[in-house]
Amino acid sequence: xxxxxxxxxxxxxxxxxxxxxxxxxxxxxxxxxxxxxxxxxxxxxxxxxxxxxxxxxxxxxxxxxxxxxxxxxxxxxxxxxx
Amino acid sequence: xxxxxxxxxxxxxxxxxxxxxxxxxxxxxxxxxxxxxxxxxxxxxxxxxxxxxxxxxxxxxxxxxxxxxxxxxxxxxxxxxxxxxxxxxxxxxxxxxxxxxxxxxxxxxxxxxxxxxxxxxxxxxxxxxxxxxxxxxxxxxxxxxxxxxxxxxxxxxxxxxxxxxxxxxxxxxxxxxxxxxxx
Numbered sequence: 001x002x003x004x005x006x007x008x009x010x011x012x013x014x015x016x017x018x019x020x021x022x023x024x025x026x027x028x029x030x031x032x033x034x035x036x037x038x039x040x041x042x043x044x045x046x047x048x049x050x051x052x053x054x055x056x057x058x059x060x061x062x063x064x065x066x067x068x069x070x071x072x073x074x075x076x077x078x079x080x081x082x
Numbered sequence: 083x084x085x086x087x088x089x090x091x092x093x094x095x096x097x098x099x100x101x102x103x104x105x106x107x108x109x110x111x112x113x114x115x116x117x118x119x120x121x122x123x124x125x126x127x128x129x130x131x132x133x134x135x136x137x138x139x140x141x142x143x144x145x146x147x148x149x150x151x152x153x154x155x156x157x158x159x160x161x162x163x164x165x166x167x168x169x170x171x172x173x174x175x176x177x178x179x180x181x182x183x184x185x186x187x188x189x190x191x192x193x194x195x196x197x198x199x200x201x202x203x204x205x206x207x208x209x210x211x212x213x214x215x216x217x218x219x220x221x222x223x224x225x226x227x228x229x230x231x232x233x234x235x236x237x238x239x240x241x242x243x244x245x246x247x248x249x250x251x252x253x254x255x256x257x258x259x260x261x262x263x264x265x
Contacts, residue, residue, distance in 0.1 A: 010252030055208040057115035
């Protein structure tokens with residue numbers, strides 16, 4: 001497949017959303033070696049999807065952070081004792 | 083927030099690898115809303131999303147040495163951990179296949195009521211995007227990205243041929259990307 005064909009086939013979008021089949025993913029990954037521009041296309045598509053995801057950010061309940069920081073501090077203390 | 087200091091991605095990674103708890107707190111402050119949003123969207127349940135978020139950050143803390151900068155940005159890595167953890171949780175809860183469709187339908191409340199309460203970022207931008215993306219386009223992106231559905235599953239759920247799933251995904255993503263450019 002030529003570079004243009006790859007870009008217009010929709011395979012990049014499938015790959016980035018995680019919908020590409022194993023065969024499609026392999027095909028695309030192999031093509032990235034032949035066309036380094038593809039990697040840029042994929043990364044730009046991924047960044048856009050991530051921007052969409054970030055737009056739907058929601059602040060989690062504050063208790064989660066306290067709990068996590070305690071767990072991490074305990075874990076670190078245990079490691080240092082050893 | 084503790085300080086106004088902004089860490090670069092390289093500094094964050096270095097700090098995490100050095101087991102710096104301050105850096106971990108910063109990482110949490112900056113990325114937990116995006117990751118919690120993802121977990122909530124996948125699970126549609128605040129308790130389960132909270133548990134997932136906690137598990138995700140512990141995984142980040144414990145496995146930072148496995149993160150490979152050459153394979154992608156830190157945010158991409160964290161997002162993948164979040165999606166995988168939440169999707170595993172969804173499956174372990176033995177949600178039936180149909181539940182996935184139900185969840186997407188139920189998500190309507192996330193786009194409306196919940197947003198007003200919890201939305202921490204620029205939700206004007208989001209409503210602008212969602213308004214212009216039609217329901218079918220939104221569902222196809224959400225089912226694939228958030229619910230981890232395969233092309234075959236989406237073809238069954240939406241009752242459209244496999245080839246159409248591909249074309250529609252591409253068109254939905256093109257539309258989404260163009261809308262994001264206008265923000």
